[in-house]
């Protein structure tokens with residue numbers, strides 16, 4: 001039996017895109033990985049190395065997944081955990097159009113998955129993880145659009161600005177605790193995923209920046225999910241992780 005202390009990572013939205021590549025690379029490093037998404041991807045099981053557990057859950061209704069995460073983290077006590085990391089990656093876009101033209105359910109879904117879920121999951125992670133007395137990190141996947149406003153994506157801009165500011169506040173709180181967690185809200189660059197497909201398939205009549213996203217793809221300026229995940233993990237590995245709670249892989 002392997003009794004070496006394990007690095008434990010939790011990744012939301014690991015069924016595809018950036019989250020899949022992050023989970024894959026953590027597993028290859030030998031981490032124990034828990035993923036949360038609606039449709040777990042069986043291909044992750046082939047990533048080798050670490051132990052994988054995948055939960056099927058809808059983060060638009062995050063209260064129950066947060067309770068379950070609390071209990072899962074609390075149950076790690078005494079199991080030989082070396083470190084604990086939460087990566088809040090899952091997010092979705094509402095229809096790309098002016099705010100007044102978007103269906104309320106569509107807006108609420110994007111807000112819940114992108115901001116309410118990370119808040120509730122981070123709270124549960126911090127509460128249950130404090131007792132373990134191991135290094136803890138929270139990495140929120142933000143976006144340049146949390147820092148630069150863009151017409152046609154008000155809810156996404158609000159979600160990512162909210163993640164950034166939540167990270168600043170939690171960093172202040174955790175700095176006051178013995179063995180407090182470290183937290184960063186990181187813009188991951190532009191990545192060739194389904195989210196980019198949605199952006200360039202949007203209607204330019206209501207989303208003027210559609211042309212920008214189409215050109216990012218045609219000019220080959222998107223990172224592959226693997227390359228972007230490697231940049232995200234390099235941020236997690238930095239000795240000064242959390243010194244500045246706001247980061248961008250491009251700087």
Ligand SMILES: NC(=O)c1ccc[n+]([C@@H]2O[C@H](COP(=O)([O-])OP(=O)(O)OC[C@H]3O[C@@H](n4cnc5c(N)ncnc54)[C@H](OP(=O)(O)O)[C@@H]3O)[C@@H](O)[C@H]2O)c1
Pocket residue numbers: 012013014015016017018019020036037038039040057058059060088089090091092113141142143144187188189190191192193194195196
């Ligand atoms: N792609 C880019 O250029 C870019 C740029 C800046 C920031 N980002 C950020 O990077 C992160 C990953 O984006 P991506 O491009 O990889 O997106 P993606 O390919 O669309 O993947 C989104 C992930 O989120 C999960 N998800 C969506 N709704 C969910 C729900 N209701 N409950 C649970 N999980 C849900 C999806 O899983 P299920 O569908 O199985 O639930 C999927 O695994 C996001 O935070 C995004 O905002 C991306």
